[in-house]
Amino acid sequence: MNEEYDVIVLGTGLTECILSGIMSVNGKKVLHMDRNTYYGGESASITPLEDLYKRFKIPGTPPESMGRGRDWNVDLIPKFLMANGQLVNMLQLTEVTRYMDFKMIEGSFVYKGGKIFKVPSTEAEALASGLMGLFEKRRFRKFLLSCTTFDEKDPKTLEGVDPKKTTMRDMYKKFDLGQDVIDFTGHALALYRTDDYLDQPCLETINRIKLYSESLARYGKSPYLYPLYGLGELPQGFARLSAIYGGTYMLNKPIEEIVFENGRVIGVKSEGEVARCKQLICDPSYVPNQVTKVGQVIRVICILSHPIKNTNDVNSCQIIIPQNQVNRKSDIYVCMISSAHNVAAQGKYIAIVSTTVETSDPEREIKPALELLEPVEQKFVSISDMYAPTDLGTESQVFISRTYDATTHFETTCDDIKDIYKRMMGSEFDFEEMKRKKCDIFGEDQ
Incomplete structure (x- = not known):
C-alpha cells in the first residue's frame, strides 16, 4: 500500500475497469481498489440466485x-x-x-399501439412489416439509403442537406415520413431516449442510424451482442488486461479517506495506510459531496x-x-x-x-x-x-464517472469513458492507443 502510483481507481464498475486497463496499457502504474468483495460495482452480475433474493x-x-x-x-x-x-x-x-x-x-422489437413489431432488419422484412404502409415503406427506404451512404468527409452525399445545420425534424420532413416512422427511427434505430434530438443538427442522428445498420450487417438478426455468463464478465476482462500490464488489484478494501493537499488529491487512506497517487478515478459512491443527482x-x-x-x-x-x-x-x-x-x-x-x-x-x-x-x-x-460529477477534476485531479443510465446499450458509457480520458490526459481518446503493446502475454497461453 505505502507506494506511489500514477493513478488509483476506486470501484470496479465497467467504466472504472476500462479506464484502469487503458491507463495500464499506456504505461501508468495503477492501483485498483474496491470496498466490495466482488467485481462490477453497480453493474455486477449476481450469482447464485439466493444472493439476488437477499439483495432485494x-x-x-x-x-x-x-x-x-x-x-x-x-x-x-x-x-x-x-x-x-x-x-x-x-x-x-x-x-x-x-x-x-x-x-x-x-431480435429487436418496437412497441406501437399496444402491440410489438420486429424492427425490420432486412429489406424483405421492411416490406412485410406492419409498422408502415406501402408508400411510407418506399419513402423510408429512400431515407435509410440516404443515411447509410452519407459520408461526413463528403457532405454532398446528403443531397443538399447541411448535416451541421439542418435539424432532424427537417430531415424527416424532406423524406415526408409520418409520426410512427419517426418514432421508431429515432428510438429503435438511433436509440434516443427522448425527442429532444429532433431540433438538433441531423449529423449525430444520421451517424447513429449508420451505426445501427452497420452493427446489424455484421450478424444479421439484430445489432446487439451479449456476453455468456452475464455482463459481470466485462469488468473482469478489463481488470485482467490491467493486471497483465502491472496494475495491482485489491477487493474488499475499506476506503477510509481520500487525502487532499491544497485542493489536489495526493492519496487514498485504507486500513491506516496511505497509497499516494497523482490522479484518482472513482464512481459517485466514493465522493458523495462531489456529485449531483440528475x-x-x-x-x-x-x-x-x-x-x-x-x-x-x-x-x-x-x-x-x-x-x-x-x-x-x-x-x-x-x-x-x-x-x-x-x-x-x-x-x-x-x-x-x-x-x-x-x-x-x-x-x-x-x-x-x-x-x-x-x-x-x-x-x-x-x-x-x-449522479453526475460537479467537479471536472481539473484542479483536484479526481475524475468521477457518471451513474449508468436507463439505455440498454453501452454507447453512453463509452462516451463517459472518452470524456474522463480527455479530462485526465488533455487529449482526445484514440482507440489505437488501446492496442496491446506486448507480444509476450504473461503465461496466458500455457
Missing part, C-alpha cells in the same frame, strides 16, 4: 422450480453491446475478447418460464417502447436473455424493464412493459439515483 430482501429462498441457484447470473444493470459500437471496438483492440464469448441477441432510474428484473409473447419465441431480444406511444417523456426498455446465455436455469428467461423515472409512482410508469411479460414468476424492483 425477498423473504424465503427461491422455489425449486427455479433450478439450481448457481445456474443464475443476473445483471443488476441490463445492457447489450452494439456489434459495431465503441465497446466492441475497445474489446477487440485490447484483445479482452479472448477471455469472453459473446452471443447475438435474436434523476432516477427504475429497473425491474422479472423471472419468466416462457419467452415473451409475439416475439416468435426467441431466446433473447430487446423491446423499445417509444415515449410517444405511452404519453411519456422518455422511452421504456425491455431486455430479455435466457439459459442460452448461461445466465438462467434451463427453460427460464430473465426480462429486465428499465426507464427514467418521471412521476412519484415509478412502478405504474412501467406497467405497459410488465403487461408484455405476463405471467411473471418473480420480480425484483430497484429504484436508483443517477
Whole structure:
C-alpha cells in the first residue's frame, strides 16, 4: 500500500475497469481498489440466485422450480453491446475478447399501439412489416439509403442537406415520413431516449442510424451482442488486461479517506495506510459531496418460464417502447436473455424493464412493459439515483464517472469513458492507443 502510483481507481464498475486497463496499457502504474468483495460495482452480475433474493430482501429462498441457484447470473444493470459500437471496438483492440464469448441477441422489437413489431432488419422484412404502409415503406427506404451512404468527409452525399445545420425534424420532413416512422427511427434505430434530438443538427442522428445498420450487417438478426455468463464478465476482462500490464488489484478494501493537499488529491487512506497517487478515478459512491443527482432510474428484473409473447419465441431480444406511444417523456426498455446465455436455469428467461423515472409512482410508469411479460414468476424492483460529477477534476485531479443510465446499450458509457480520458490526459481518446503493446502475454497461453 505505502507506494506511489500514477493513478488509483476506486470501484470496479465497467467504466472504472476500462479506464484502469487503458491507463495500464499506456504505461501508468495503477492501483485498483474496491470496498466490495466482488467485481462490477453497480453493474455486477449476481450469482447464485439466493444472493439476488437477499439483495432485494425477498423473504424465503427461491422455489425449486427455479433450478439450481448457481445456474443464475443476473445483471443488476441490463445492457447489450452494439456489434459495431465503441465497446466492441475497445474489446477487440485490447484483445479482452479472448477471455469472453459473446452471443447475438435474436431480435429487436418496437412497441406501437399496444402491440410489438420486429424492427425490420432486412429489406424483405421492411416490406412485410406492419409498422408502415406501402408508400411510407418506399419513402423510408429512400431515407435509410440516404443515411447509410452519407459520408461526413463528403457532405454532398446528403443531397443538399447541411448535416451541421439542418435539424432532424427537417430531415424527416424532406423524406415526408409520418409520426410512427419517426418514432421508431429515432428510438429503435438511433436509440434516443427522448425527442429532444429532433431540433438538433441531423449529423449525430444520421451517424447513429449508420451505426445501427452497420452493427446489424455484421450478424444479421439484430445489432446487439451479449456476453455468456452475464455482463459481470466485462469488468473482469478489463481488470485482467490491467493486471497483465502491472496494475495491482485489491477487493474488499475499506476506503477510509481520500487525502487532499491544497485542493489536489495526493492519496487514498485504507486500513491506516496511505497509497499516494497523482490522479484518482472513482464512481459517485466514493465522493458523495462531489456529485449531483440528475434523476432516477427504475429497473425491474422479472423471472419468466416462457419467452415473451409475439416475439416468435426467441431466446433473447430487446423491446423499445417509444415515449410517444405511452404519453411519456422518455422511452421504456425491455431486455430479455435466457439459459442460452448461461445466465438462467434451463427453460427460464430473465426480462429486465428499465426507464427514467418521471412521476412519484415509478412502478405504474412501467406497467405497459410488465403487461408484455405476463405471467411473471418473480420480480425484483430497484429504484436508483443517477449522479453526475460537479467537479471536472481539473484542479483536484479526481475524475468521477457518471451513474449508468436507463439505455440498454453501452454507447453512453463509452462516451463517459472518452470524456474522463480527455479530462485526465488533455487529449482526445484514440482507440489505437488501446492496442496491446506486448507480444509476450504473461503465461496466458500455457
